[in-house]
Amino acid sequence: MSVENDTSRRAFLVKLGLFFNGIIGTALAVPIVRYLLSPVIREKKGRYDSWLSLGELEKFPAGQTRLATYRNPVVDPWDGQTDDIACWVRNVDGRNFQVFAINCAHLGCPVRWFAQSSLFLCPCHGGAYYQDGSRASGPPERGLFQYRYKVENGNLFIKAGEMPTPGQPVAKKAGEKTTCA
């Protein structure tokens, strides 16, 4: 056997080895990528949004806006207090409600309700909203995010489980329902 033949044979074996490793690498990449994408894939199973109770209706007197909290449906044991989420409940007229996300529609800071001037104010960049959640002034491009709600057995339920952000399709849908009081 000549040296040249031998070299090309070795070179072929190197390529074969690399090819073999490439296949194994690709096969390993699939579970790795799936593992990394688990927060996204989990969303499809519909666990992110569920009906959650905010408590009895008596907590929310007619014509007033009150702070309520709920526990996020998707939790890990080591989440600490981060699973407890606040929201603003407005009892419009005793029968109709509006439930606003705590997060400003600008960059997600917690908005505060001022009953005296009937305004929500954001401490970060000064976004302001009227009592019905519509934009009053400041940098937000839209009104406050709203949760879907239902009343069952004297309890107020909202559909929640995902932090509302300006780009969220779910949140956008809820935002369009903003009504004028």
Place this chain on the structure above:
Amino acid sequence: MRLIEEVGAWFELRLGLGKPIRETATHSVPRETASWFYVFGSAALTVFILQIVTGILLALIYVPSAGEAWNSLQILNHTISLGWFIRALHGWGSNFMVAIVLIHMLQVFLFGAYKFPRELTWVVGVLLLLVTLGMAFTGQVLRFDQDAYWGLGIGASITSRVPVVGPWAVNLLLGGPIIAGATLSRFFALHVFVVPGLLIAFVGVHLLMVLKLGINEWPMPGRIVRRATYLEEYHELTNKDGVAFVPYAVWKDIVFSGFILLSIAVCAAHFGPFGPGGQPDPTIIQTAPHPDFFFRWLYALLSFLPPSAETPILLIGPAIAIVVLLALPFVAGEGEKSWKRRPIAVLTMLLVAVVLGTLTHLGKSAPWSPVMDAWSSLPIPSQYLDGRTALERRGSLVFQAKQCHNCHSLDGQGGKRGPALDRVAMRLNGDQLIRQVIQGGGNMPAYGKNLNPAETTALAAFLKTLHPAGQVPARDASRAVALGAGEVSPRP
């Protein structure tokens, strides 16, 4: 002495590192580069090593769990002996590192060091800036307090605006649907494994190229960089008039690095560690989150951009900035190095420095943020109440009760979001004041639904008194004609 030599020889036979280390240390550098202007790169490396050491020390105690992180920081601050000092060193070290990296970049830019053949050194340097800022942001998250929690919310809100993939990117960033345990865990992995790994790799490549290509010579006006001749010219410069890096140049690096370490230690001992602030409990909404100093300029920018332009500028702006930085050595790879012959480069740097400095300064006082408790905690200055009628005083009560003070200041006290109202009666007459209050506009909410007629009348009466004594307030001249001048003569 002989024993040491023998041990040294034993290792040298096996490692063979002595010769390359000696050669590297004593390699020739251009004489003028043994200068105090050439110490920032080594100082950045020194601070990075400090960050690694203090970071490992903190990791001995810190618990990267959303439920425990805040408590473990309290233990570090108050229970562990000198834990507060290690936290302070790490926190101040990060501030110094960002600052020194920026100064290093500025020096390299003004000295034309990015030109041929050091283009790749510059490109890796830009990557180093990005990963350094990445360390700063992820580190701020690990200090898992209210600022970190809501800062993550801001990050998520910005990410969500990316077209098409935004919502998925948010879930990927947060590790789930909300800011929770998974979020902190992945930022811990980023801050402790991924980003430092990149940083170490980039620093290695960066240093290797500095050694291989030689340190940038002192730029002389008129000494033009040409691809065809530069390498030869540089070689001649270092050979003819070079000095050994050790000890001629290195002593300044060592002294400056020591000075920086001392400064960090003094700041850490005097000012102490950063936070943690309030507990990361999202149901505590009495909070006004603000970012650490290296992102204050962004905080300011986000409040000044018009709402419609915000998303495109936020998403495209950084991409353009990075592309410009990366393209710089390929566009301007030849020519003058001296800042004395590059006026546009110098002016650009001045502009960037002034803009970033101004925005950072504004970000500290944050005049765009309402003072959330001004209405209940700040008094109306007494000079605005003395000798006023009952109606006007009632108006001042309306001013407080309706939170006007949160956005408008009186005598320098209160919110700066809206204009100060000390002289508002000079700008607007009575009708205009009422219109502004009722209808809002110009970034002010409309109060029409929230004020009854009596309150509006009282508030307008109070606002009409807000003008310097002895000066005539604004009035509607046409009304004077219609009603007769006597009836609307201004109150003195």
